[in-house]
Amino acid sequence: MPKTVATTLRTAVAGVSGYAGAELARLLLCHPRLVLTPPMFLGRMDGPGADGGSVALTSLHPQLSGLANADNLSVSPFDWDQLQREGIELLFLATPHEQAREWAPIALAHGIKVVDLSAAWRLQEADNRAIYKLTDSDPAAAATLQAEAVYGSPELHGPAIANARLVANPGCYATSIILALAPLLRANLADLDCGIICDSKSGVSGAGKTPSPGTHFMYAADNLSAYAVFGHRHTGEMLEQLHLTTEQIQFTPHLLPIPRGILSTIYVRLNEVGSIKKIQDCFDEFYISSPMVRVRRSPMLPQIQxxxxxxxxxxxxxxxxxxxxxxxxxxxxxxxxxxxxQAVQNMNLMAGWHESEGLL
Amino acid sequence: MPKTVATTLRTAVAGVSGYAGAELARLLLCHPRLVLTPPMFLGRMDGPGADGGSVALTSLHPQLSGLANADNLSVSPFDWDQLQREGIELLFLATPHEQAREWAPIALAHGIKVVDLSAAWRLQEADNRAIYKLTDSDPAAAATLQAEAVYGSPELHGPAIANARLVANPGCYATSIILALAPLLRANLADLDCGIICDSKSGVSGAGKTPSPGTHFMYAADNLSAYAVFGHRHTGEMLEQLHLTTEQIQFTPHLLPIPRGILSTIYVRLNEVGSIKKIQDCFDEFYISSPMVRVRRSPMLPQIQxxxxxxxxxxxxxxxxxxxxxxxxxxxxxxxxxxxxQAVQNMNLMAGWHESEGLL
Amino acid sequence: MPKTVATTLRTAVAGVSGYAGAELARLLLCHPRLVLTPPMFLGRMDGPGADGGSVALTSLHPQLSGLANADNLSVSPFDWDQLQREGIELLFLATPHEQAREWAPIALAHGIKVVDLSAAWRLQEADNRAIYKLTDSDPAAAATLQAEAVYGSPELHGPAIANARLVANPGCYATSIILALAPLLRANLADLDCGIICDSKSGVSGAGKTPSPGTHFMYAADNLSAYAVFGHRHTGEMLEQLHLTTEQIQFTPHLLPIPRGILSTIYVRLNEVGSIKKIQDCFDEFYISSPMVRVRRSPMLPQIQxxxxxxxxxxxxxxxxxxxxxxxxxxxxxxxxxxxxQAVQNMNLMAGWHESEGLL
Amino acid sequence: MPKTVATTLRTAVAGVSGYAGAELARLLLCHPRLVLTPPMFLGRMDGPGADGGSVALTSLHPQLSGLANADNLSVSPFDWDQLQREGIELLFLATPHEQAREWAPIALAHGIKVVDLSAAWRLQEADNRAIYKLTDSDPAAAATLQAEAVYGSPELHGPAIANARLVANPGCYATSIILALAPLLRANLADLDCGIICDSKSGVSGAGKTPSPGTHFMYAADNLSAYAVFGHRHTGEMLEQLHLTTEQIQFTPHLLPIPRGILSTIYVRLNEVGSIKKIQDCFDEFYISSPMVRVRRSPMLPQIQxxxxxxxxxxxxxxxxxxxxxxxxxxxxxxxxxxxxQAVQNMNLMAGWHESEGLL
Structure with a gap:
């Protein structure tokens, strides 16, 4: 499939004030293809009361000062007209789910592709999506667009992402579990009768930047707690991407007393007696062309650091x-x-670049 | 001064929901003199909209469950009449400053002594108190009561505390600095011309339980930051208790990425060349009868753990x-x-008990 | 079973320098029954090269200074004759496993009861014990003594502990898992065919005080790692106490970036469809007389803090x-x-006191 | 001074196993000028018993796997002949001080320039260097070389570094204090009579990778402690670089419970009443051409994160x-x-590249 590869891309980020937004800003600012066309940064809301108007990027994120041209950039109020005037080709949505559900169709209507970091477009099944309480002003159009949206897991859906207009960037827990299980399930190695147990532990940044009792230092520090047992909203992504039923996979997240990082411990019964070599080969082959997944040699195990x-x-x-x-x-x-x-990895694929550009 | 020593005391705590309130509850519940008369726990506010009505103590603080009779106690709405009916003799105020400023006179009028953990009554000088923006409905009465209030540092004012009706429990930073400097200043060992530098570091619990950007785990963890440079409100306590001018002492607090603990590093120039023995004696003699201060042998230094x-x-x-x-x-x-x-230590003195009862 | 209850007990602790030893020292120093007979503290080894000779207790553990008579106590070289001269009735062994395996029979021969905090006497099955590589100079006598040793879980074996001469204090992970599962297994609620999954997370103090790459701050901080997968030595305790096979229970420990605390997340399939009430009753009834276990009301979950x-x-x-x-x-x-x-709880039972004395 | 600028440089790193070595490896692997000539990695010792022989780089530092060609590189035993055969032009020494003192002259004799990350060559005054207990086999030659060595602070000695053969990379504490004070002292703004107080706090990685009681997680976590009061060995660098006497500057380091980062709080009395603008201008002008120093607008203060x-x-x-x-x-x-x-910044200058290459 020959494709003309652009040398650069005009990008914008809506919702740069959060933790993921700050990392996205850093990655885009330092991306070798975007040196001459730094991203536009925009508030999370348009209309009256919009946030983010004319704030210097580095006043939101002082740690970015001095990097590339971070000091010359500001965060502007959101404005579709301005996006068009600037010729934006790709919009990252790091906004609340509701906003992303509303804005993605508008962006596409303006001819702007979307990588959505929220959960708004990740789930094909309405039942799985219900937990997010999203509403659509035009349900039929939304359904059509939902069917078109590609789940942004480059290791699973690389070619589809390359051709997508709307990419739904996966959830953090979901990524850690889907990437661990996809090879085994595709190779039919798991005995699903007993169910797969996924015991995950995440740093506090996963809970977002809004201060709350659960993100207070005194709650999280020196502590560990389970939450959303039998009911975490990332479960739907695992069900859909791994083609499992709720009986076949059980997911328990825990809040770790660290800023960032997820470790998932996943318990799988095998269909038949396995060998280390067979399992190792299964993972190695699945990820042989995936630069952003590192398969470790058993018995070496990943750790958060x-x-x-x-x-x-x-x-x-x-x-x-x-x-x-x-x-x-x-x-x-x-x-x-x-x-x-992962959002940048998706952008790379959509632009026709190598998926690891700016990430190694 | 012979004094009839009560075998027990009827106590109440207003504002048990915070971090200091939880510790106060624990100490009082386990206090050997209060086994048969556990404290009453009350909300932080009276009147409509009052908090704390009929909540089980252990639902606020699950870690207290199982201790003494914690599981049988509840937090009641604040009610002066009930305090009188229950024969409360001593009220701990772990409330906001404004509330404590308003309530202390009312409690005394009801014949109830007060240990106030807020800053409402710590400062004699109106200039020093101004930072708290307190208002008095009856300024003259408040001035009289302020003059009567005793700064609750048992090591400095033990006899006055024993006879006080209103004890103003000191600030945490102030305690760490005042106790370190009082012996040296009383012995006239410090050269004040260059000023004393107090570089303090505190765990996050000092910032209180209300979620805010500054108490978010992601702000505090793996971080260190100075704040309130040249303007921390505990400075007034140091000035008054140590009889120093703002030129003579400089205080810089920092936020440590730990839940609790303060370490103050204090730089003092001596009037004349000193010896380790002389300094050690100075501290040892000052604290010879103070069970809650541990003077370490130089060169051993305290550490937070x-x-x-x-x-x-x-x-x-x-x-x-x-x-x-x-x-x-x-x-x-x-x-x-x-x-x-320190509040319990003050209670012990006010009740005529040994100041360390229930604390060792 | 009437039993003459001693008012106090002469105790000794061998191996007070570690983390558990420090906590044991604190608990015994503050124990209401031991006010007049503080414990003797002894080194971990006897003979030439013995450690712990004549060191002040508070030089090992400065945090204990000021508590009870901690400042007057020292850690003496280990000496059986001195133990007899002092009339020691109960010896706590907080020593390496090998030492405890060797010393317990000697103590009993001297008429001294033993609470052993090591793993030396916990396991009845030689296969389970093999992981500790213990050797016995008199295997037959050791086997007899092993059969007599009581696993020191007061909630499971209270009466046997009360009459025991040698109590093997349980492992930390094992305690967290055995107490969680014993009620369900005794009530026959678990379907064991799929196996029970125990995903445990522990603070770093569990790894002991000896500096090593794995206890270096830089390894443990901001990290999480699994270890001893399929091979942790506490597994044997779970098998024996819960009467399970290795197929029926799977245990994975993780190292948490916190000083202390264990949280175990345990996945159980039920024999038949259960109700919250039935499960809650199962736990409540099992622990109705156990003051040191707090059963929470579902859906409330324990957390480390x-x-x-x-x-x-x-x-x-x-x-x-x-x-x-x-x-x-x-x-x-x-x-x-x-x-x-738990060791003090065992001492309380052995002395005929209430099991929670000095612990609430 | 026109200078032919090389397009690349053949580099080697001795002592890549430590924390600074890992970061140096990462920076060099990703350095845009070194894409085609990755650095050689070598053990910390030569001769029999040498470390580091034929270990894969990523087995020492698994986090580097997947970056550039990290997975193809190994750490070789140190061998001067091989360095010459490979045409190494610049050698980074991340070795113990003694090794660096011995090796720097050998490297120079082989025509290889040196950036030494140890303290071996930082100090011109023998008195200041005494704390490191270094010995020289040829004292006269060492003295000559010492006089030639340039203190590798690019903001202070950029031109000298560009022409140096031997650059002594500064200490971490020293860097934080020297960069904060140099502008004020050069502008003669400080009153030195009362002395400058430097209260510094550092994360644990500064203490190195060797496990010890002081780097044990249980010692450092939830703690803060001062150490080396009046005697830290970085003090000599401050004295020499800032031209101060021991009476004029006082330095107290503290160990923070975080992996990395230093914050220095520095107390300076001014010669005369100052203004914010004057101070701000002083810093701004001094660092106007220094891309690796970010001067914040008062009252904004740096923080570790x-x-x-x-x-x-x-x-x-x-x-x-x-x-x-x-x-x-x-x-x-x-x-x-x-x-x-900072070592890479020095390399950049020595190679004639912009000092921030590979660092922004």
């Missing part, structure tokens, strides 16, 4: 002595491979 | 090779010796 | 919407209910 | 209301601007 502040997802495993049970561990930085760097 | 979750203030020092400069370090747990356990 | 620095084990659960799967969460402080306070 | 994992030193200040006292705060990442990235 190997992925904090980089753009990889690490996957490793150990097999029980009787060869029947597998513990798979995957790690990623929830703000990067779990959000911003 | 020695005081976290206990009721002591630790003080240590090192002298420069030329004998002219002193580094004094003091540590305490800001919620305990910096708040709740 | 509720148990840090106290002596409880907290247990809670949630049931899946289809009523077939259970997530049980248990928390404890690994140095307290997971070590030192 | 602004510099963690980036290559900047941030400097800010606040002036007392009476205009006589200044609090200057500087922050940097001790492993980057305090070590590895």
């Amino acid at each position: 190997h992925v904090v502040r980089n753009n990889f997802c690490d996957i490793g495993f150990q097999l029980s002595p009787d060869g029947k049970r597998l513990v798979v561990i995957s790690c990623l930085d929830n703000l990067l491979k779990g959000a911003a760097s | 020695h005081v976290v979750r206990n009721n002591f203030c630790d003080i240590g020092f090192q002298l420069s090779p030329d004998g002219k400069r002193l580094v004094v370090i003091s540590c305490l747990d800001n919620l305990l010796k910096g708040a709740a356990s | 509720h148990v840090v620095r106290n002596n409880f084990c907290d247990i809670g659960f949630q049931l899946s919407p289809d009523g077939k799967r259970l997530v049980v969460i248990s928390c404890l402080d690994n140095l307290l209910k997971g070590a030192a306070s | 602004h510099v963690v994992r980036n290559n900047f030193c941030d400097i800010g200040f606040q002036l007392s209301p009476d205009g006589k006292r200044l609090v200057v705060i500087s922050c940097l990442d001790n492993l980057l601007k305090g070590a590895a990235s």
Whole structure:
């Protein structure tokens, strides 16, 4: 499929004030293809009361000062006309779900492609999407667009992403679990009768920037707590992407007393007695062309400090002595491979660039 | 001064929902003199919209469950009549400053003594108090009561506290600095011309329980930041208790990425060349009868982990090779010796008990 | 069973220098029955090269200074004759496993009862014990003594502990998992065919005081890592105490970036569709007379900050919407209910006192 | 001074196993000028028993896997002949001080320039250097070479560094303090009679990778402690670079419970009443051409999270209301601007490239 590859791309980011937004800004500012066309930064809302009007980028994120031309950029109020005047080709939505549900169609109508970091367009099944309480002003059009939206997991849907107009960037927990399980399930190695157990632990940045009792330092520090047991909203992504039923996978997230990073410990029973070599080959082959996934040699296991502040997802495993049970561990930085760097990876594919550009 | 010593005391705590309130509840529940008369727990506000009505104590503070009779106690709406019916003799105010300023006179009018953990009554000078923006409905009465209020530092004002009706429990930073400097200043060892530098570092609990950008885990964790440089409101307590001018003492607080604990590093120039023995004696003699202050042998220095979750203030020092400069370090747990356990120490004195009862 | 209850007990602690030893020292120093007979503190080794000779207790543990008569106590070289001269009745062994395996018979031969905090005497099956590589100079005598040793879980074996001469204090992970599962297994509620998954997370103090790459701050901080997958040595305790096979329970420990606390997330399939009430009753009834276990009301779940620095084990659960799967969460402080306070609880039972004395 | 600028440089790193070594490896691997000539990585010792022989780089530092050609590189035993065969032009020494003292002359004799990250060559005064207990086999030659060595602070000695053969990369604490004070002292703004107080706080990585009681997680976590009061070995660098006497500057380091980052709080009395503008101008002008120093607008102050994992030193200040006292705060990442990235900055200057290449 020959495709003319653009040398650069005109991008904009709506919602740069959060943690993922800051990382996205950093990655785009330093992206080798965007040196001459830095992204536009925009508020999370348009209309009266819009946020983000004319604030210097580095007043929101002082740590970015001095990088590329960060000091010359400001965050502007959101304005569709201005996006068109500037010739924006790709819009990143790091906005609340509702906003992203509303804006994606508008962007497409303006001829602007979208990478949406919210959950607004990730789920094809209305039942799975219900937890987000999204409403559509034009349900029929939304349904059509939903069917067109591509789940932005480059390792699973690379070619579709390359041709997509609307990419739904995956959830952080979902990424860590889907990437760990997809190879095993595609190879039909798992016994699903007992169900797969996914015990995940995430740093606090996953809870967002809004101060709340649960993100207070005194709550999170020196603590560990489970939450949303049997009801976390990322579960729907796992069901859809892995083609599983709720009986076949069980997901329990925990809040870790660290700023960033996710580790998922995943318990899989095998269909038949397995060997380390067979499992290793299964992962290796699946990810042979995936630069952003690092498959570790068993018995080496990923740990959070190997992925904090980089753009990889690490996957490793150990097999029980009787060869029947597998513990798979995957790690990623929830703000990067779990959000911003996966969004950049999607942008790279959509632009026809190598998926790892600006990420290694 | 012979004094009839009560075997117990009827106490109440207003404002038990915060961090210091939780520690105060724990200390009072386990206090050997209060086994048969557990404290009443009350909301922080009276009247319509009052908080704390009929909540189980352990639903606010699950960690207290199982201790003494914690599981049988509830937090009641504040009600002066009920306090009188229950024969309350001592009221702890762990309320906002404004509330404590208003309520202390009312409590005294009801014949109830007060230990106020807020800053409402700590400062004699109106200029120093101005930072709290307190207002008095009856300024003359407030002035009289202010003059009567005793600064609740048992090591400095033990006898006055024993006879006081209103004790103003000191600030956490102020305690750490005042206890470190009082012996040196009383002995006239410090050269005040160059000014004393107090560089303090505190855990996040000192910032209170209300979620805010500055108490968000993502702000505080893996970070250190100075704040309120040249303008922290505890400075007034240091000026008044140590009889210093603003030129003579400079205080810089920092926010540490830990839940609790304060360490103050204090730089003092000496009037004349000193010896380790002379300085050590100065501290030892000052605190010879103070069970809640631990003077360390130079060169041993306090560190925060020695005081976290206990009721002591630790003080240590090192002298420069030329004998002219002193580094004094003091540590305490800001919620305990910096708040709740100092309040209990004051209660002990007011009741005629040994000041360390229930604290060792 | 009438039993003459001693008013006090002469105790000694061998191996007070570690983390559990420090907590044991604190608990014994402040124990109301031991006010007049503080424990003797002894080194971890006897003979030439013995450690711990004549060191002040508070030089090892400065945080204990000021508590009870901690400042007057020293750590003496280990000497059996001195133990007899002092009339020691109960010896706590906080020593390496090998030492405890060797010393327990000697202590009993001297008429001294033993609470052993190591793993030396916990396991009845030689296969389970093999991981500790223990050797016995008199294997037959050791086997007899092993059969006599009581696993020191007061909630499971209270009466046997009360009459025991040798109590093997349980492992920290094992305690958190055994207490969470014992009620369900005794009531025959679990479907064991799919296996029970125990995903545990522990603070760093569980790894001991010896500096190593794995306890370096830079390794543990901001990190999470799984270890000893399919091979942790506490597994044997779970197998024996819960009467399970290795196929029926799977245990994965993780190292948390916090000083202390364990949280175990336990996944159980039920034999038949369950109800919240039935499960809640199961736990409530099992622990109705157990003051050191707090059963939480579903859906409330334990979290580490509720148990840090106290002596409880907290247990809670949630049931899946289809009523077939259970997530049980248990928390404890690994140095307290997971070590030192459980040892004191055992001492209380052996002395005929209430099991919670000195612990609430 | 026209200078032919090389397009690339053949580099080697001795001692890549430590924390600074890992960061140096990462920076060099990703350096745009070194894409085609990745650095050689070598052990810290030569001769029998040499470390580092034939280990894969990513087995030492798994987090580097996937970056540039990290996975194809190994760490070789140190061998001068091989360095010559490979045409190495610049050798980074991330070795112990003694090794660096011995090796720098050998490297120069082989025609290889040196950037030494140890303290071996930083200090011109033998008295200041004594604390490191260095010995020289040829004292006269060492003295000559010492006089030639350039202190590698690019902001102070850029032109000298560009022409140097031996650059002594500064200490982390020293960098944070020297950069904060140099502008004020050059402008003669400080009153030195009362002495400048430097209260510094550093993350644990500054203490190195060797496990020890002081780097144990249980010692450092939830703690803060002062150390090396009146005797830290970085003091000599401050004295020499700032031309001060020990009476004029006092430095107290503290160990922060975080992995990385230094914050120095510096107390300066002014010669005469100052203005914010005058101080701001002083810093701005001094650093106008220094891309790796970010001067903040007063009253904004640096904090550690602004510099963690980036290559900047941030400097800010606040002036007392009476205009006589200044609090200057500087922050940097001790492993980057305090070590590895400053070394790369020096390499850039020595190679004739822009000093910020590969660092922004």
